[in-house]
Amino acid sequence: DSEPLVLGIETSCDETGVGIVRGTTLLADSIASSVDEHARFGGVVPEVASRAHLEAMGPTVERALEQAGVAFDDVDAIAVTAGPGLAGALLVGVAAAKAYALALGKPLYGVNHLAAHVAVDQLEHGPLPKPCIALLVSGGHSSLLLVPDVAADVRPLGATVDDAAGEAFDKIARVLGLGFPGGPVIDRRATEGDPAAIAFPRGKYDDGTYDFSFSGLKTAVARWVEARERAGEPVPVADVAASFQEAVVDVLTAKALAACREHGVKDLLIGGGVAANSRLRALAAERCEAAGVRLRVPRPKLCTDNGAMVAALGAELAAAGLPPSALDLPADSALP
Numbered sequence: 001d002s003e004p005l006v007l008g009i010e011t012s013c014d015e016t017g018v019g020i021v022r023g024t025t026l027l028a029d030s031i032a033s034s035v036d037e038h039a040r041f042g043g044v045v046p047e048v049a050s051r052a053h054l055e056a057m058g059p060t061v062e063r064a065l066e067q068a069g070v071a072f073d074d075v076d077a078i079a080v081t082a083g084p085g086l087a088g089a090l091l092v093g094v095a096a097a098k099a100y101a102l103a104l105g106k107p108l109y110g111v112n113h114l115a116a117h118v119a120v121d122q123l124e125h126g127p128l129p130k131p132c133i134a135l136l137v138s139g140g141h142s143s144l145l146l147v148p149d150v151a152a153d154v155r156p157l158g159a160t161v162d163d164a165a166g167e168a169f170d171k172i173a174r175v176l177g178l179g180f181p182g183g184p185v186i187d188r189r190a191t192e193g194d195p196a197a198i199a200f201p202r203g204k205y206d207d208g209t210y211d212f213s214f215s216g217l218k219t220a221v222a223r224w225v226e227a228r229e230r231a232g233e234p235v236p237v238a239d240v241a242a243s244f245q246e247a248v249v250d251v252l253t254a255k256a257l258a259a260c261r262e263h264g265v266k267d268l269l270i271g272g273g274v275a276a277n278s279r280l281r282a283l284a285a286e287r288c289e290a291a292g293v294r295l296r297v298p299r300p301k302l303c304t305d306n307g308a309m310v311a312a313l314g315a316e317l318a319a320a321g322l323p324p325s326a327l328d329l330p331a332d333s334a335l336p
């Protein structure tokens with residue numbers, strides 16, 4: 001019981017997440033999602049998300065304390081996502097975290113959402129190897145990071161120049177009339193399709209950078225489907241889903257392994273909502289095995305946005321002896 005008990009709050013997008021950890025031990029992971037309220041718009045509506053966070057915050061904190069079997073007074077520190085994310089959504093979490101820290105007289109740690117996606121793996125697979133390469137793919141971000149030390153030194157190698165990988169899944173699902181969010185349903189439909197049926201473009205495949213681009217692929221898939229519909233021919237949904245998915249995961253895994261090779265790193269971590277994708281996991285496992293790289297992917301519930309990841313990084317910052325944030329900590333939607 002010597003390690004600090006940290007409560008983490010996540011509100012950067014549409015999940016209100018509250019997690020509680022002791023060191024690298026997960027004690028509670030409570031989530032309220034407003035995803036159903038956004039589904040009819042085909043994407044996250046910032047104003048709706050902010051209001052939902054406000055309503056869910058108190059009850060989600062109470063559920064987490066109950067799950068962990070601890071009282072508010074037992075909490076040693078509060079951690080909160082300070083950015084990047086939706087400005088109004090972030091503000092709700094940051095304001096709540098400040099109120100809790102002030103009321104309890106405990107330190108407040110503002111954390112970076114992307115670093116938290118990396119730190120969460122410690123709750124599942126133990127201390128992170130130093131360094132590791134992290135591929136973070138979700139509806140809001142697609143980044144490759146070199147991570148010498150998740151508490152103090154996270155270096156961006158590349159990121160998407162247009163759409164995030166999950167955003168591409170969501171948009172293609174809309175083109176195919178499969179609903180929102182698109183990732184899980186495309187993943188499912190793709191299992192019945194042929195990934196080599198249609199040769200969709202792989203953006204920035206050989207450009208020598210660690211950046212990604214998915215908007216050209218999105219346009220190519222939309223045009224292909226429109227051409228079929230105009231010709232009055234049926235759209236082979238499973239083949240389109242499988243071929244599109246293959247184009248995305250091919251580029252993601254190729255660049256992640258190129259980064260491991262260039263930096264002489266033997267551990268690859270994949271996180272974010274798209275890390276739940278079964279084909280991404282399979283292809284990454286295959287290519288890591290061939291390259292002698294160890295692969296770490298947290299279970300799906302820890303890959304998507306949650307409060308435990310914020311608590312995990314807060315605990316890491318506290319353990320590293322880093323100074324807490326001031327109580328005027330800003331919410332920064334564009335935090336690098």
Ligand code: KG4
Nearest residue numbers: 138139140166181183187273274277304305
């Ligand atoms: O990390 P996350 O919950 O929230 C963001 O920060 O965006 O990620 C959500 C994204 C959505 O775009 C969703 O379509 C995608 O992750 N996703 C998937 C799968 N499950 C969720 N994408 C591909 N395959 C999946 N199985």
Ligand code: ZN
Nearest residue numbers: 117138272305
């Ligand atoms: Zn995220």
